[in-house]
Amino acid sequence: MNGAVALPLDLPELSLTASGEALVRRSVLPSGVRILSERVPGARSATIGFWVAVGSRDELGAEAARGSGATFVDALPSRFGSTHFLEHLLFKGTPKRSALDIAVAFDEVGGEHNALTGKEYTCYYAKIQDSDLPMAVAVLADMFTSSVLDETEFENERGVILEELAMADDDPNDVVGERLFEAVLGEHPLGRPVGGSNDTIRAVTRDAVWQHYLANYRPNDLVVTVAGAVDHDELVGLVVAAVESAGWDLSVPARPVERRGADSATVTRGSALSLTTRPNEQAVLMIGYPGFVASDDRRSALSVMNSVLGGGMSSRLFQEVREKRGLAYSVYSFASGYSDAGVFGMYAGCSPKNAGRVADLLVAEFSRLALDGITDLELARARGQLSGSAALALEDSDTRMSRLGRSEITTGEFADLDEGLRRLDAVTTADVQHLAQLIVARPLSIAAVGALDADAFSQVVTA
Template sequence: MSVQVTRLPSGLTVATDSMPGAATVSLGAWVGAGTRHETAELNGIAHLLEHMVFKGTARRSAQDIAVEIEAVGGHLNAYTSRENTAFYAKVLSEDAPLALDIIADILQHSTFLEEELERERAVVLQEIGQAYDTPDDIVFDHFQETAYPDQAVGRPVLGESRTVSALKRDSLWDYLRGHYGPQQTVVAAAGRVEHDRFVDLVAGAFTHEGFQSNGATDPADYRGGDRREERDLEQVHLLLGFDGVGYLDDDYYAMNLLSMLFGGGMSSRLFQEVREKRGLVYSIYSFHSAFVDGGIFGLYAGTGGREVAELVPVVCGELAKLTEGVSQEEVERARAQVRASLLMSRERSSSRAEQLAQQILIYGRPQPLDEVLEKIAAVGRDDMARVAGRLLTSRPTVTAIGPLAHLESAEGIAARFG
């Protein structure tokens, strides 16, 4: 078996996925803390922290961090999501100890100097401004907030200018030490890696002295609603969504296949009906975003200010048709797409390390590939129709930015499913 997992006495989980023949290794620390673990006043702190740990430690300056990893031809990066934050690297296998040492250093010994904080705060504020100026980006933040109002899971990952501007150095320290503890962290590696050796390296690098693990969050409570922002744009950026399912739900794989069938590719119902037959859009697709305890199913379309009047009835009609049943050919095509995407991702060490860490954070264990493929194979036509019906029992979420004079009212859209 290529996957091995060890839990250290501290509670830190170490996992590896060996890929014989690889010359490189992808490794990192995945922490079960993100936007969902912020208070309203601290919205954006997880993302700002992700930036700040690269700005220097007791042993390394920001330049040292960049120079050391690039001196061996490696890559170092990070991201923040609503449920976790990741810090990862890809290097030649012989340079894994260096990459691991850098990641352990920045996560335990960052200095958060005031002058660095002010510089990086300015960078993040620019990032927030850029997102606001990108309508097909900011509309997704509006969508999340409308679906989950007054909840941490609905707040923007970047935070808001008001909250980020007010964040203090002490708050960063408190968040780091309160949420980045060993019980909330998975250190994973995939590629040319020897498990026992990697475990020894991790045990020596991560002491987590003074760190705690606080993964408590409020349950995700989907509510739906309507939010529109009139802007002088060439296009309407429209999102329509419904209450989805979480990773642990029995319908998780059926919902993913339904999304693929509905709007996951050029052969999907949405693409064929809306773009190919009617020419109403350039971009249209569906998606299912899951959390541990919930999720949201949605579709995005970019269309003209006048075309949106025709677009909405068409996409609503296509959604409703899903409850009437799907063909076996469609199911097989969606299954093949999901299966192929999964197997293709297995060829990349970075994807395998990511998948391994995420599975442990979500399920508490790695999911064998055969198990996942069996669940995908088990989804049938009746399952697809059933989960489509499950979707449409929830209140729709409608968000739009652009010239909105011809966009149907929220009540009118909801009535199409009632």
């Protein structure tokens, strides 16, 4: 495989050999269903995912729903929280299977099954032995196509989700992450919490979630990805049989839903400082800037920059904040990219009395990188770290399955390990410095949780 391979929505069949002699195949059915597989030599298990390119950013408020032009939302209340609700409810039963039946199907074969809700997609997945793939396809397809969203189960799950949110709210790391995205991205839909809030979960109705389900869980929304021990032709047959038995008519032609545009949105900062005061022993803080979209051509340079700044124990932040000064146990940087926006940030957990000093150090170290750049040695070390971690991650079929899903839904191209290494090798120290200069010039936001007051960050916060 030479270079990344494009995944056009109108290409019915595609086959390629990826690094490590893995066979990647893709079928786009006339109904718009997309099925991708990666057969890994020697694998005896498989990971399967049923994806839909709908996440928390796609939920409509009441006014937006009524103005959408779709007749079934004319009197619809807010759908905020619907995506997270569906992640729970699709496990709660169909006309064919009860919630217990679904759980037993995987437990009795030693399989794992779960779901995740993101800002731009939702995935229902399972990991099983190769011999149990037909069962996994049948159960996940039944859940995806035929959930009944029972009223009693809906109200029970409302309580479960509120407990989940309460658990997250007790974790300062969860809280500071949500507050940072709100602070950096402001009113952009990506700034909303993925799981919803107590108010939105209490307010959303079963009808609102049902309409969200009908609007977004259709054949041309469905992407199925499998990695590990899988035969593609058999997989296609299993998926077709499973969804048709659920009542989907795959003879009706439809184009797969269009991917999101990749143009960067205009982002207005929500706040310079978001402070959540709590009597915790440790303060946690994040400093963030608007970042880059997921498909940006500079994402390899961004990975290198992140690695040098805060990607490991040899990184600048770790060495300066923890090793030299002993001010934090956990300190790192991160980059999150989405279709039209992103966030680059830094994190540290420290004593409340040191929070201001640590924030100053984080910003100063990033500014120094932007001013002076990185060394050839740091570039080489980052390449080694990133290439090694990528290779190790691909030992797991979960990672390969997720890579297929993100490639199909987000970037529209498949890049194997060799292509990833080629892109890393092309990054220069000048590329990294230029990227850092672009980011550090953008508005900065701080989110912090702990026994703190705003004065602690007076040296960092800008108007």
